[in-house]
Amino acid sequence: MLAEIGPCYETIYEIKKIVSILYSTTAKPMKDCICAIVVYRAHVNLMFTRGVDLKDPQGLLQGAGKAIRHVKMFTADDIDRPAVRALIRQAKKRPDLGKPDTALTKVTTRLKAKRVAAQPAWPRLF
16 A cells, blocks of 8 residues: 555544544545545455546446445455556545645554543443
């Protein structure tokens, strides 16, 4: 992934049992998202927030929403398919992506976890 995107902002979200990793051009991961990896139990989705605008001659993109499309991956080798890498390169070249204030020389990673209140081991009686 990072070989295609290069220096970027990487934001890791953990909500309940789902982990999402967003790759963006600026510190605004939702606004300037290039793509995201969403980890599920049986597969991983490579999500493109403006996937509807990508050229997809291999027909890999799935989804029926207004903008978002994704590619389902079942093995680690799926990311190395040339068609998948081409989609990542296209997404990085979107003209509406913001530019960082200073040129990035490395990946900047941030972790955002939703805090869940600890549940007592015994049932609540009152």
